[in-house]
Amino acid sequence: GDLSGPSPIPASVAGQTLGVVQGAKPPEPSYKDSLANPATQEKSTCGAWAIVADCSSGQHHFAKKLVCGKEWCPDCGQDNSAANKRRQARILPKLQQVARLGYFVIEFPDVYRHIGHRGEDPDLDGGKYVAGWCYSKADLRATTNTIVNVLAGERCGRRGRVGGYFGRGLGRWHWFGEKCPGKYNPHFNVLVDGGFLEPELLETIKADLRAALNVPDLIVHYSHFDKPGQIVQKARYVTRATFHNYDWNPYMADELYNFRNVRWWGSWSGPVVWELNEAEAEGEDVDGFQAVSCLQEGVCPDCGQPLKVLRYNHKTGKPVQWSRPVDSVYLDLWQAEEISGSGYYRIPHREWTGYNFSPGELLKLEEMEARKRAWVRVAAERAERERAVEAEYQAVLWRGLMN
DNA sequence: ACCTTCATTGGACAGAGTTG
DNA sequence: CAACTCTGTCCAATGAAGGT
Numbered sequence: 535g536d537l538s539g540p541s542p543i544p545a546s547v548a549g550q551t552l553g554v555v556q557g558a559k560p561p562e563p564s565y566k567d568s569l570a571n572p573a574t575q576e577k578s579t580c581g582a583w584a585i586v587a588d589c590s591s592g593q594h595h596f597a598k599k600l601v602c603g604k605e606w607c608p609d610c611g612q613d614n615s616a617a618n619k620r621r622q623a624r625i626l627p628k629l630q631q632v633a634r635l636g637y638f639v640i641e642f643p644d645v646y647r648h649i650g651h652r653g654e655d656p657d658l659d660g661g662k663y664v665a666g667w668c669y670s671k672a673d674l675r676a677t678t679n680t681i682v683n684v685l686a687g688e689r690c691g692r693r694g695r696v697g698g699y700f701g702r703g704l705g706r707w708h709w710f711g712e713k714c715p716g717k718y719n720p721h722f723n724v725l726v727d728g729g730f731l732e733p734e735l736l737e738t739i740k741a742d743l744r745a746a747l748n749v750p751d752l753i754v755h756y757s758h759f760d761k762p763g764q765i766v767q768k769a770r771y772v773t774r775a776t777f778h779n780y781d782w783n784p785y786m787a788d789e790l791y792n793f794r795n796v797r798w799w800g801s802w803s804g805p806v807v808w809e810l811n812e813a814e815a816e817g818e819d820v821d822g823f824q825a826v827s828c829l830q831e832g833v834c835p836d837c838g839q840p841l842k843v844l845r846y847n848h849k850t851g852k853p854v855q856w857s858r859p860v861d862s863v864y865l866d867l868w869q870a871e872e873i874s875g876s877g878y879y880r881i882p883h884r885e886w887t888g889y890n891f892s893p894g895e896l897l898k899l900e901e902m903e904a905r906k907r908a909w910v911r912v913a914a915e916r917a918e919r920e921r922a923v924e925a926e927y928q929a930v931l932w933r934g935l936m937n
Numbered sequence: 938a939c940c941t942t943c944a945t946t947g948g949a950c951a952g953a954g955t956t957g
Numbered sequence: 958c959a960a961c962t963c964t965g966t967c968c969a970a971t972g973a974a975g976g977t
Contacts, residue, residue, distance in 0.1 A: 585938060600938080603975080624974095675943090688965095689945080696964090794943070794974055856938060 580609045581616075581877065583859040588842045589834030595881035596829055596841075597870055599862060605709070605775035606787065613774055614819075616877030621773035621796070622766075623826035623876065625704060625725075628798065629769055630806045634729030634760045636700070637768055640681060640743065641721035641753040642668050648718070653785045667747065668720040671789045677747065678705065678797050681722055684742045686799040695799065699739055700726040702800020708776040709786070716782040721753075723772045727800070729758045762808040763816025770818075822874030829878055836880075 580601040588595050603610050603617040610617035629635065650666020650673045651657045657664040666673045682705070683689075687698025703726035711719040731739070740754045759765055780787050810820040825835035832841050832855055841855040870879035 583938095679944095791976080796974075797944080798973095799945080854938075858938060 580607060582862055584862045584865055584879070585856040585859055586881070587829075587856045589837060590839045590842045591834070591837050592842070593883055594834050594836045595883060596834075597865055597868075597879040597881055598829070598856070599865075599877040599879075600859060601877055605777035606780040606782075611775040611778050614770075614875060615775075616875060618770075618773055618775065619822070619874070619876045620826060620830070622769050623823045624830055625769055625773065625796070626766070626810070626823055627806075627827050627831075628702075628704065628802045629725065629765050630808055630810070631802060631804045632702075632725075632727040632765070633807045634727075634758060635765045635768060636703075636724075636726040636728040636731070636756065636758045638685070638724040638726065639721050639753075639755040640724065641719070641755075642749065643751050643753060646749060647720060651785070652789065667749065669786070669789075671791075671793050674707065674720075674789075674793065678707075678722065680746050681705070681724070681743065682797060682799055684739070684746050685724060685726065699735075700728050700800075702727045702798070702802065704796060704798035706772050706796050708774075709790075710776040710778070710782065716779065718783055718786065725768060725772060729760060731756065731758075761816055762810075762813035763818045765808070766810070766813040766818040766820060819874075822876050822878070825873050826876045826878050 581599045583600045584597045585600065586595070586597045599616065601607075601610050601615075601617050603620075605611050607617075609615055612618070646667050648669050649657060650664050650669040652663065652670040652672070657666070667677050668674055683695075683698075685698055685700050685703060687695035689695055703724055705722050705724040708721050708723060709719070710717065711721070736756055739756075740752075743754060744750050744752045759768065777783075777787065777790070810824055814820045828835035828838075829841075833839070834841060844854050844857065865879055865881075868881045868884075870881045872879050
């Protein structure tokens with residue numbers, strides 16, 4: 535056995551010891567709520583906490599800062615913020631499977647935008663909710679379904695979707711436009727696997743969308759791209775935040791709580807048809823996307839091995855690869871290096887005794903170290919005993935042979 | 938994170954339609 | 958009619974995304 539070999543590593547250390555340190559615990563009762571609840575308007579705790587993982591080789595270590603991802607967060611709402619980069623990294627492995635990308639923008643004219651209010655003063659008709667398109671979480675979900683059912687086809691048991699126009703695609707809502715800041719302007723961006731459309735086919739699709747949604751003047755734009763750089767640009771554009779200010783529409787901001795904005799359909803297990811560096815050659819900044827995508831999929835970006843499983847979820851039995859949250863000051867102590875503004879970090883590999891731990895941790899680590907030393911001593915003594923016995927045996931043997 | 942919610946997937950089932 | 962396919966609905970298992 536390798537008694538002096540590589541030592542415990544950050545994630546295991548984080549899981550076992552960091553959490554017990556006084557003051558390093560996330561603030562109770564619910565730090566998650568302060569992170570994630572959009573109704574929470576206090577100052578952001580984005581980046582204050584991080585989680586840690588190791589790859590199974592034990593040689594590569596990573597951390598990920600926890601961010602709220604709210605569009606109106608001063609940090610997360612920025613273009614190319616960590617939250618935005620993570621969204622891009624999440625869809626790029628899919629987009630790398632399409633050679634020709636179609637891009638729909640489906641926009642609702644003014645008159646449709648504020649129908650179906652579900653807040654304090656709901657839009658009611660004889661006590662019943664007015665059905666709208668894009669002014670409540672429920673309506674947005676229904677509208678998204680309708681659009682996907684047109685573009686992808688209706689779902690039909692094991693035969694998948696039938697009657698659609700595009701085998702796969704993904705969509706994401708934008709809530710506000712560029713031209714009139716603060717004017718609610720919901721439009722659904724759809725990226726589809728498909729390029730040029732014959733004009734009459736495009737008109738058919740538009741007519742289908744207008745009929746399905748019952749919006750005869752629905753605004754539909756279509757364009758298409760085949761250069762990797764253009765596709766990456768679309769990924770960035772579609773994933774960007776538009777709801778920059780909570781006060782633009784507090785009602786709608788609250789409606790969007792727990793709204794799943796990215797919607798996709800079709801199979802995405804196909805081959806990659808273009809590489810990120812091709813997009814880079816066309817001037818796109820793709821730094822870190824590969825690594826972040828890997829980490830999001832639970833794979834080490836440096837050696838391709840899966841991230842180390844720390845334990846299994848009691849209820850679901852699923853493997854847990856990321857540690858519980860630790861204070862982000864540890865990233866500095868570990869001299870972690872951020873992966874291109876993504877909020878993911880590489881932690882240099884180092885013997886753990888070289889880390890700068892607080893007294894409480896050192897105590898814990900020293901205990902572990904003492905146990906290890908004790909084990910080494912016992913093992914060495916046993917080896918020595920066995921060696922002595924063997925030597926004695928040999929000696930007796932030789933004496934017997936000599937005589 | 939790790940729990941919850943929601944969409945997707947694909948099997949079971951059944952009535953309608955088709956074929957010989 | 959029997960056997961088969963087509964089509965639609967229902968449902969459980971799976972998996973992704975967002976937040977107590």
